[in-house]
Amino acid sequence: MNQSIIALLTDFGTSDAYVGIMKGVILSRCPTVQIIDLTHEVAPQNIRQAAYLLGTAYQHFPAQTIFVVVVDPGVGTQRQAVAVRTTHGIFVAPDNGVLSEVVERETVFAAIRLPIAAESSHTFHGRDVFAPAAGLLANGAALRTLGTAADPLLRLPLLTGVDNGRTLQGEVIYCDRFGNLITNLGVFRWRGNVLALDRGDAAPLEMDAAALQIQLSGRRLLAVRQTYAAVQTGDLVALISSDGRLEIAVNGGSAAAQLGVGIGAEVTIDYA
Amino acid sequence: MNQSIIALLTDFGTSDAYVGIMKGVILSRCPTVQIIDLTHEVAPQNIRQAAYLLGTAYQHFPAQTIFVVVVDPGVGTQRQAVAVRTTHGIFVAPDNGVLSEVVERETVFAAIRLPIAAESSHTFHGRDVFAPAAGLLANGAALRTLGTAADPLLRLPLLTGVDNGRTLQGEVIYCDRFGNLITNLGVFRWRGNVLALDRGDAAPLEMDAAALQIQLSGRRLLAVRQTYAAVQTGDLVALISSDGRLEIAVNGGSAAAQLGVGIGAEVTIDYA
Amino acid sequence: MNQSIIALLTDFGTSDAYVGIMKGVILSRCPTVQIIDLTHEVAPQNIRQAAYLLGTAYQHFPAQTIFVVVVDPGVGTQRQAVAVRTTHGIFVAPDNGVLSEVVERETVFAAIRLPIAAESSHTFHGRDVFAPAAGLLANGAALRTLGTAADPLLRLPLLTGVDNGRTLQGEVIYCDRFGNLITNLGVFRWRGNVLALDRGDAAPLEMDAAALQIQLSGRRLLAVRQTYAAVQTGDLVALISSDGRLEIAVNGGSAAAQLGVGIGAEVTIDYA
Numbered sequence: 069m070n071q072s073i074i075a076l077l078t079d080f081g082t083s084d085a086y087v088g089i090m091k092g093v094i095l096s097r098c099p100t101v102q103i104i105d106l107t108h109e110v111a112p113q114n115i116r117q118a119a120y121l122l123g124t125a126y127q128h129f130p131a132q133t134i135f136v137v138v139v140d141p142g143v144g145t146q147r148q149a150v151a152v153r154t155t156h157g158i159f160v161a162p163d164n165g166v167l168s169e170v171v172e173r174e175t176v177f178a179a180i181r182l183p184i185a186a187e188s189s190h191t192f193h194g195r196d197v198f199a200p201a202a203g204l205l206a207n208g209a210a211l212r213t214l215g216t217a218a219d220p221l222l223r224l225p226l227l228t229g230v231d232n233g234r235t236l237q238g239e240v241i242y243c244d245r246f247g248n249l250i251t252n253l254g255v256f257r258w259r260g261n262v263l264a265l266d267r268g269d270a271a272p273l274e275m276d277a278a279a280l281q282i283q284l285s286g287r288r289l290l291a292v293r294q295t296y297a298a299v300q301t302g303d304l305v306a307l308i309s310s311d312g313r314l315e316i317a318v319n320g321g322s323a324a325a326q327l328g329v330g331i332g333a334e335v336t337i338d339y340a
Numbered sequence: 341m342n343q344s345i346i347a348l349l350t351d352f353g354t355s356d357a358y359v360g361i362m363k364g365v366i367l368s369r370c371p372t373v374q375i376i377d378l379t380h381e382v383a384p385q386n387i388r389q390a391a392y393l394l395g396t397a398y399q400h401f402p403a404q405t406i407f408v409v410v411v412d413p414g415v416g417t418q419r420q421a422v423a424v425r426t427t428h429g430i431f432v433a434p435d436n437g438v439l440s441e442v443v444e445r446e447t448v449f450a451a452i453r454l455p456i457a458a459e460s461s462h463t464f465h466g467r468d469v470f471a472p473a474a475g476l477l478a479n480g481a482a483l484r485t486l487g488t489a490a491d492p493l494l495r496l497p498l499l500t501g502v503d504n505g506r507t508l509q510g511e512v513i514y515c516d517r518f519g520n521l522i523t524n525l526g527v528f529r530w531r532g533n534v535l536a537l538d539r540g541d542a543a544p545l546e547m548d549a550a551a552l553q554i555q556l557s558g559r560r561l562l563a564v565r566q567t568y569a570a571v572q573t574g575d576l577v578a579l580i581s582s583d584g585r586l587e588i589a590v591n592g593g594s595a596a597a598q599l600g601v602g603i604g605a606e607v608t609i610d611y612a
Numbered sequence: 613m614n615q616s617i618i619a620l621l622t623d624f625g626t627s628d629a630y631v632g633i634m635k636g637v638i639l640s641r642c643p644t645v646q647i648i649d650l651t652h653e654v655a656p657q658n659i660r661q662a663a664y665l666l667g668t669a670y671q672h673f674p675a676q677t678i679f680v681v682v683v684d685p686g687v688g689t690q691r692q693a694v695a696v697r698t699t700h701g702i703f704v705a706p707d708n709g710v711l712s713e714v715v716e717r718e719t720v721f722a723a724i725r726l727p728i729a730a731e732s733s734h735t736f737h738g739r740d741v742f743a744p745a746a747g748l749l750a751n752g753a754a755l756r757t758l759g760t761a762a763d764p765l766l767r768l769p770l771l772t773g774v775d776n777g778r779t780l781q782g783e784v785i786y787c788d789r790f791g792n793l794i795t796n797l798g799v800f801r802w803r804g805n806v807l808a809l810d811r812g813d814a815a816p817l818e819m820d821a822a823a824l825q826i827q828l829s830g831r832r833l834l835a836v837r838q839t840y841a842a843v844q845t846g847d848l849v850a851l852i853s854s855d856g857r858l859e860i861a862v863n864g865g866s867a868a869a870q871l872g873v874g875i876g877a878e879v880t881i882d883y884a
Binding site: 080082084086089091092099100103112113141189190 | 343374400568
């Protein structure tokens, strides 16, 4: 039996029928595929936000999953539409940087440029280009049959923090539903009460979580804690997000609202 | 294997458990059916909006799809509940006009009036009438076994534009998440740089897209463009929506917000 | 073929990728499971609201359904994570009272404490504890293989109304998308024009719906009606909700907005 899985990530919202229409197109080509919503609430045309969310999610899906990412301000222009097979996942998307986090971490085995049919709309390639390609792939079509070799993929510069030997300097890159502020400092892993900072090929840098000083928007937090509940309800807490980044939160509340802070705010960790 | 597909369209929102409950009822009758959300964010009790969204979507699904449409201000009254088989799709819904766009375009092969069981609630026929019928159909039940022949279906007058020989006059009939304003002028198709207006049995009327003058709410736009990106970011643009209608948008922004215009606003195209 | 069904109920919202990530984790363990959303819009960390919504929904699903409930303010603390098999449904959740309504009505056959792996995050047990357990169960794992016997489950005191022999006294316990106010008075069933109040083992108490006097927030309503449309558009109406509770609504409008009333408001029914 066909066990294909397609995961959708768009900025279409769910109040219109656009996402439902894409699913109809997919099912018309592969009636038994599982279709999963990653989210459709990416801020309109915010490519960087979509790239971040995709980066936090794709590795938790089966490696054969087909991801369809439609955040596409350039729809109808000359930007190429692509289908990309990697070490973990197949990605169907406009080539506008939305795959930057994936391409940073995975090997690309093949990248195909999808043709835009003459009868395609100029405003809804989700329906007319990306969903049909995904449906065909789910139904067993080989990637190479969908188009021709793609031009090199566009990659956005990653917003990585800077380590100056005593301090990590970074910024808030995401704010979730709860008002938790996720930064680009990390990836950290807990080893007991010690935080280990991943440094790629170099050995991880170990830090005493209890001795770290965090600054965000004029506020200072002492120590990185393990849980929201490590502080009183309503209090600020620094902790490690589920994707290993430094996160600033309020136990039972919203750090974004309490601090009046959002994406782009500067954050530092003194670890000297 | 059962490959039935049920698509849901309601005004229930997704913050309550109503939609989830309908899915439970369906799965209790057909555990392997695919259930797809068209949208649940129809404005409460807005039958016309639901009819429009259904009209834009149903043809993109497989022809055997079962659509369950529950926008039902008359729940518990004498309005009939129906299941309707057409040339493209089976529709389970209250008979209040919500199927108007479908019935305008498709041939109805059979229309059944669904019985309301004595133990049914008077407030949630989505759970007690429509979902059970859809689940039975998905599981293979014949339409005629679900009830008796329905009375003629209620059809809302369609909001079609008027062609006076020099000007098309219409109105805004939908505003999407992006603030794009969709009108009832069309259906248009691009033929290169020429717009062809569908006129049913008559030959399409060809128009020079670059020479058209559009008026909306005191603003004049010159030319219909092919893509959002044909104008500068922040500028108004007239183009053809993904369902072939005249659409007024702002590249990278919201036409509804910028113009302060919504559903019902008058729009004209001078093509003389 | 695997016909497992997993239903999700969380306070994660749908604007982040958290729910999608949980689905990826589940599908990595059981690629053919059906995953259904009950809702993800529970107010952040509102355990009682989640318990109520679960209580209205679970019985409408097949009895073998696996429910994953993640409203978890104590994530990362010592609260136990559990998997519970009952007469109707298997439930995977933090043990914080969110299963109170289920445990009140169903027999618990087995309750297992799920281990928290050393490499688990401290902030997202939905991904690292609950979704993996649900995926394994969906794929056929026996409940007992997932952990050890759980401690007795936490049960929140149920908010039940009081019957003083002439009056039922209760409160508003839920407000839905339409502004309908659901109370804790009931369960009622219609018998023609008579309302029968369920009293457990005792015989139901029959009431003349037309003679009942309802008070809510200084407003008096005479009679309980069968449908929203029993009153004029814009008028208040008392009726019986789809789960058998006294409900105060406005035909075509929002009772919550019109009365300025929300959860916790006192309500009485005089039936003497």
